[in-house]
Amino acid sequence: MIITFPHLLLDMDSCILAHECIDELASEMNVCSRVSEITRRAMAGELDFNEALKERVSLLKGMKEEQMKNVWNRLTLTPGAVPLIRSLKAAGFKIALVSGGFTYFTHKVASKLGIDFAFSNTLEVDSEGKLTGNVTGAIVNGQMKAQVVKKLAKKEGVDMRQTITMGDGANDQYMVAEAGFGVAFHAKSILKAATPHHINYSPLHTLLHYIGVEMCSGLVAHDFTNVRLVEMADTQHIVNSISLDQLLSE
Secondary structure, X not given: XXXXXXXXXXXXXXXXXXXXXXXXXXXXXXXXXXXXXXXXHHHOOOOOHHHHHHHHHHOOOOOOHXXXXXXXXHOEEOOOHHHHHHHHHHXXXXXXXXXXXXXXXXXXXXXXXXXXXXXXXXXXXXXXOOEEEEEXXXXXXXXXXXXXXXXXXXXXXXXXXXEEEEEOOHHHHHXXXXXXXXXXXXXXXXXXXXXXXXXXXXXXXXHHHHHOOOOOOOOOHHHHOOOEHHHOOOOOOOOOOOOHHHHHHO
């Protein structure tokens, strides 16, 4: 399979990242067991995503900026993330993170990896820089992810048949089904049922083989591991500044 004028839209948590950021945030607030159970049920499709998100975020009320930084400092990439993104960018792909996670992390990850767009949920912050326990703006749930795929393809003048999507959980099933080539990565059974294309055990860059893109040059062994994001060199890459609300209004 050879993709031309290509766009890849990726989930972040447990896909590009080897973590669920909400669980890492919960650990900082000592509510890990309560949040992880809600996350498990939501990702398995047992709970409405919007209500589950609001319930989990409410448990983070009072969280400080320093605690957010603590989480960022320990985040690692999924094995194969670096060769996947670098190879696709070298081949001319536009790449977007479409995440039910949070802008605090998606924009940092996108900047580190040279990803073009990032769409996710925004945590509300009070005048003292602490989380209020609320999210602001449109919630990026499963249906919203599919809408972002369609809206971004239209904005970029790309046929939907030339889009690739990849995720791991129940809230990725709509965007995976919507795209020309949808991939379930180390996924829950509900997502596997939405597409015949699965990566069950091998690393993230296995996608390159499926779509006929060669591995780029200049990679080293460390690039294929759980690379810590804070250890990656800062880049001059500027993530496209279009917001979710702006994209939806176009």
